[in-house]
Amino acid sequence: MHVRNFSIIAHIDHGKSTLADRLLQITHAVPDREAREQILDTMDLERERGITIKASAVTVHHTYKGEDYELNFIDTPGHVDFTYEVSRALTACEGALLVVDATQGVEAQTVANAYLAVNNNLDLIPVINKIDLPSADPDGVAMQVEQVFGLPAEDCMYCSAKTGEGIAELLDTICEKLPPPREPVTDKTRALIFDSHYDDYRGVVVYFRLFDGSLKVGDKIRMMSTGRTFNVTELGRYTPKPTKVDHLDHAEVGYMVAAIKTLKDVRVGDTITLDHDPAEEPLPGYEEPQQMVFCDFYPSSGGGEGGKKNDFEELREAIEKLSLNDASFTFIPQHSEALGFGFRCGFLGLLHMEIIQERLEREGGVDIVQTAPTVSYEIEQTDGTVTEIHNPAELPDPSTIKEIREPIVKLEIICPNESIGDLMRLCDMRRGVFKTQQYLSETRQILDYELPLAEIIYDFYDKLKSITRGYGTMDYEIIGYRADRLVKVNILIHGDVVEALSLICHRDTADKRGRVILRKLRKQIERHQFEIPLQAAIGGKIIARETIKSVRKNVTAKCYGGDVSRKRKLLEKQKKGKKRMKTIGSVSISQEAFMAVLETEE
Numbered sequence: 001m002h003v004r005n006f007s008i009i010a011h012i013d014h015g016k017s018t019l020a021d022r023l024l025q026i027t028h029a030v031p032d033r034e035a036r037e038q039i040l041d042t043m044d045l046e047r048e049r050g051i052t053i054k055a056s057a058v059t060v061h062h063t064y065k066g067e068d069y070e071l072n073f074i075d076t077p078g079h080v081d082f083t084y085e086v087s088r089a090l091t092a093c094e095g096a097l098l099v100v101d102a103t104q105g106v107e108a109q110t111v112a113n114a115y116l117a118v119n120n121n122l123d124l125i126p127v128i129n130k131i132d133l134p135s136a137d138p139d140g141v142a143m144q145v146e147q148v149f150g151l152p153a154e155d156c157m158y159c160s161a162k163t164g165e166g167i168a169e170l171l172d173t174i175c176e177k178l179p180p181p182r183e184p185v186t187d188k189t190r191a192l193i194f195d196s197h198y199d200d201y202r203g204v205v206v207y208f209r210l211f212d213g214s215l216k217v218g219d220k221i222r223m224m225s226t227g228r229t230f231n232v233t234e235l236g237r238y239t240p241k242p243t244k245v246d247h248l249d250h251a252e253v254g255y256m257v258a259a260i261k262t263l264k265d266v267r268v269g270d271t272i273t274l275d276h277d278p279a280e281e282p283l284p285g286y287e288e289p290q291q292m293v294f295c296d297f298y299p300s301s302g303g304g305e306g307g308k309k310n311d312f313e314e315l316r317e318a319i320e321k322l323s324l325n326d327a328s329f330t331f332i333p334q335h336s337e338a339l340g341f342g343f344r345c346g347f348l349g350l351l352h353m354e355i356i357q358e359r360l361e362r363e364g365g366v367d368i369v370q371t372a373p374t375v376s377y378e379i380e381q382t383d384g385t386v387t388e389i390h391n392p393a394e395l396p397d398p399s400t401i402k403e404i405r406e407p408i409v410k411l412e413i414i415c416p417n418e419s420i421g422d423l424m425r426l427c428d429m430r431r432g433v434f435k436t437q438q439y440l441s442e443t444r445q446i447l448d449y450e451l452p453l454a455e456i457i458y459d460f461y462d463k464l465k466s467i468t469r470g471y472g473t474m475d476y477e478i479i480g481y482r483a484d485r486l487v488k489v490n491i492l493i494h495g496d497v498v499e500a501l502s503l504i505c506h507r508d509t510a511d512k513r514g515r516v517i518l519r520k521l522r523k524q525i526e527r528h529q530f531e532i533p534l535q536a537a538i539g540g541k542i543i544a545r546e547t548i549k550s551v552r553k554n555v556t557a558k559c560y561g562g563d564v565s566r567k568r569k570l571l572e573k574q575k576k577g578k579k580r581m582k583t584i585g586s587v588s589i590s591q592e593a594f595m596a597v598l599e600t601e602e
Contacts, residue, residue, distance in 0.1 A: 318364020
């Protein structure tokens with residue numbers, strides 16, 4: 001039997017999951033009566049949003065020129081936040097289908113995923129999808145593919161995943177053009193783990209691709225990076241239903257159950273080998289995913305300070321359970337004066353953060369208060385030590401700081417010609433550095449910029465979409481840290497620094513950001529019996545101030561007639577009382593006020 005391993009890659013919403021549906025149907029892996037849209041998107045969240053969050057591996061069979069072919073394919077996510085999922089899937093393959101929408105053309109994530117595949121030495125088959133739509137321009141898009149990737153336009157496969165047109169020809173092309181798996185380089189067993197998930201009854205289910213040797217039920221295996229050993233109790237492959245098998249051979253893709261209790265025992269990218277006859281060298285793995293966006297999650301009732309303690313425990317249980325199925329986010333306990341006990345969580349991007357929050361609320365049944373997202377910074381101190389911080393409150397004493405470095409991204413924007421000027425202005429306002437400009441077609445161009453990550457995580461994507469009327473797309477990757485004139489802005493309420501409201505920003509925008517926050521605070525904090533000064537400060541220098549006036553009582557109301565000195569005496573008495581109250585009074589900040597400040601946009 002011939003084996004072909006490939007991934008389906010594309011920009012978000014270009015039809016990957018629908019194409020996977022048609023491949024399953026035409027190979028009779030799924031009976032027509034069981035067919036439904038997005039078969040491989042099993043999460044409710046995936047189906048509601050119409051996006052793929054987790055990559056799915058499936059095995060189907062196809063007959064070509066009288067010979068039987070086993071096709072193992074992986075449907076991957078399209079959004080920039082889940083590029084890590086795509087890179088893992090590509091490592092387990094020899095080829096990829098590069099799907100491009102015939103109405104939209106080449107977009108930002110199309111380019112990024114294609115380069116990922118090329119870097120992994122994969123053979124590409126360009127697929128022009130959605131040719132059944134009235135606005136489709138398959139020939140024009142094929143020329144774009146040739147111009148951007150250097151793949152001949154005549155090699156593009158035209159198909160419609162919705163109607164099934166061209167899918168049979170695509171299957172034949174996969175069998176003919178994609179390379180067979182490489183020959184084994186050793187007779188020892190080596191399998192690469194590319195994904196895993198936690199099952200309440202069976203423990204961790206491991207997805208792997210065999211590169212050398214074979215595996216059978218009952219084998220004692222060893223994880224090469226951790227050294228842990230387990231006994232294989234079940235092997236199988238998804239067709240797309242889990243189908244048990246006794247053994248899996250060279251180049252096959254499947255799943256394994258081996259009574260593994262926690263995901264910490266399984267590292268994605270690790271190599272599985274036999275315990276009694278181990279391989280000398282592991283397979284090349286993956287880099288650990290790097291969390292770039294951070295925010296705090298607190299139980300909405302206050303997590304232990306004024307709220308019930310068990311709300312915090314519920315949140316902890318929900319986060320720990322979710323981390324068993326998604327190891328790409330991090331969490332550590334955190335305490336805030338305003339919001340009580342919670343967790344500081346790290347994510348791959350903003351969409352990843354939204355998905356985790358929604359899954360916690362649905363699957364964990366907890367109500368969450370979420371702070372505004374921040375990024376990580378590198379701090380070089382005067383003694384030469386470099387530390388990474390994820391929260392402005394962690395910033396060391398300013399006198400010991402030599403420089404603050406922020407994460408920089410390489411941003412690629414694909415946009416219509418008429419939006420170029422406005423987009424360049426937007427990037428300049430966000431401290432962007434222009435790199436290159438490239439023509440994609442007569443109507444669209446590619447812009448390359450370098451920007452600080454902190455400038456794009458708030459509302460950059462929304463502004464990009466409004467400027468380009470929805471036609472612009474972007475993709476970014478972290479290229480490193482760079483020092484700049486960054487400062488910590490402290491917010492003082494009634495003379496006291498509230499650490500939870502501190503932020504790190506560029507010196508040029510610090511005054512403006514401070515004023516915006518104070519104006520918002522002034523509206524949210526209730527008036528007290530005494531005057532409350534709100535201040536924004538950099539070190540010992542106040543850069544902005546607002547004042548919340550005190551609630552006044554008309555103490556002279558009972559003075560009717562008589563000498564004016566009686567009124568003056570009462571007012572002086574009130575003045576002294578207010579002064580005394582000001583020195584001993586404390587300001588209560590409501591949770592709403594706290595959240596309003598954190599949601600402040602520039």
